[in-house]
Amino acid sequence: MTKLSVPASTDVPQVEIMAVTPELAAKWLKQNTHNRNLRKRAISDYARDMAAGQWRLNGEAIKFATDGTLLDGQHRLHAVIEADVAIPLMVVTGLAGETQETMDAGRKRSAADAFSLRGEAHATVLASILKRIWMWNQGDVKFRNNYIPTTAECAALLKERPEIYRSVEIAVRTHQAFRYLPQSIVGTAHHIFSRIDVDAAVWFFVRVGDGAELSSGHPILALRNRVMTDRAESRKVPDHQSMAYLIRTWNAVRSDRPLSRIQQPADAPMPMPK
Template sequence: MNTQSLPNLPDTDEPTAVVIDVTPELARVWLRANTRNRNTRERAVTEYARDMVAGHWNLNGEAIKFAYDGSLLDGQHRLRAVIEADATVQMLVVVGLPPEAQETMDTGRKRTTADVMGLRGETNAHTLAAVLRRVWAWDHGDKKFGGSYSATNRECAQLLAERPDIRRSAEIAVRTRQAFPHIPQSALGTAHHLFSRLDAAAAVWFFQRVADGAELPVGHPILALRARVTSERLDSVRMPEARHMAYLIRAWNAVRENRSLDRLVHPPNSAVPDPK
């Protein structure tokens, strides 16, 4: 096999780069040259395909790579995503590489959503990224943040463009955590955004009281929340993030319903409630 046997590729033994519109049909043919590669990660294929369908896949310099003998060295996930998305995507393609070059591919550190937010100059980039990923998961039915797939960097950027108020949720999460360090910023920011959809002013007051616990009567749900997470933190209980979310939502719902709570309980493995 050599690159001459693969359509749309230049026939050369020297490293050569070209930009090609990769169709699903072309991707299928090229994947026949995928004779020695790592196992496919279906989650990555699905995430790439979602970005391609949404039009978020840009020409970014990352290449599909072929050896001079015609074997596919790098790009199987992107090619499979083209097929899954049933989309034509412009890609950089490099041919004529030595087969042993595959051993040094994909050894760099993956760019995270926090990296992307930082490059954009966003304040509280790490917290903002965490909140964006969890709001996206929540809106896609994953209320325990443990689903089989998660938001891509481009999906998080699109979510921020659609809901710029998430920046404010990240800011409040950071401030609340500084005052009351027993709930993760990601859960605080996600909960603030969800609560703000229902009543923005009430959400501001709720998180102020989570932070300081000031002027709350005995039996107030926020006092029960603060006592519960403080107790579990002091006991070194490893709490999944979904339980923090459940505690926040149960306290919020009780406040909204004007109910007293002497003790906050969320049974293990039970569903995370919806805020009201």
């Protein structure tokens, strides 16, 4: 269906589900004469989900005023054009123009909220680890937030890599024993290190947590000292720097090389695990 029907003389809005093509989206956007500024990241996020077939009809509607003005949905319509696919969308017409002031007033549901609704254990930690693993896989190894995964992309990653559940467990247990490293970074590092050596990764984070059975000069002792010193001196350590600490420690352990200090300037290149 390509025709938008707008009620002319009724106060009751009309609702229908339509297959919105890029051509129809472009036509409707010509009626977008009174709206907020576009957020390019939102368009990109929506478009990736649409192109990947992960967009779901969830009751959120494209909304039009009685005079045909587009009130809500400009980001979704731009995303349809960017993804170049037809997407089923709910369309509401016949709304009073002033209702636009009340639209999008609620708090956006996060990936952590979605996983919590699924009944996932440690939903917030799970979501934050998935986000950083996804960013790492995209080449954003310093977690600069150039591209943030959507909830659908996080869910797809978890389905593809169910072993991430184990990384969440490791992150939680390590944090319970040693609260000086972010759980999201511990879980991300565990997953990445496990790709190299699963057993070594488990041993590594057990020792990060308890510091036991380590001789003087052991890299994990240097790591523990560094992050405890950072905390004692109230240094704000960004996530990518914590990740670099763990990678430098891992590489030293893997090469059986003693390490007395962990150094990683915030602007230094990210080391790669070996």
